[in-house]
Amino acid sequence: MKLALNNDCPHCTTIFRWYREFQKSNFTLEDAEREGRARTSVTEENIPAVRKMLDEDWRGTYQQIEEPSCSSNSFDSA
Numbered sequence: 001m002k003l004a005l006n007n008d009c010p011h012c013t014t015i016f017r018w019y020r021e022f023q024k025s026n027f028t029l030e031d032a033e034r035e036g037r038a039r040t041s042v043t044e045e046n047i048p049a050v051r052k053m054l055d056e057d058w059r060g061t062y063q064q065i066e067e068p069s070c071s072s073n074s075f076d077s078a
Contacts, residue, residue: 001015050065053065
């Protein structure tokens, strides 16, 4: 698989998880819905916002990027 897909190859852990789910007759590759807030969220809206934040100040921390107010496109010093 690594030879065919190079860097686009899923991690071994992902493949093992898929195999385990297929054994249980679960043929979807999507994660199941979970309660609570998502740990991370990638949307078409926040990709450009984060990219702009990093263009303005590439020294921003993960915590600053993860803040819900990332649409403000600024890194406030903590």
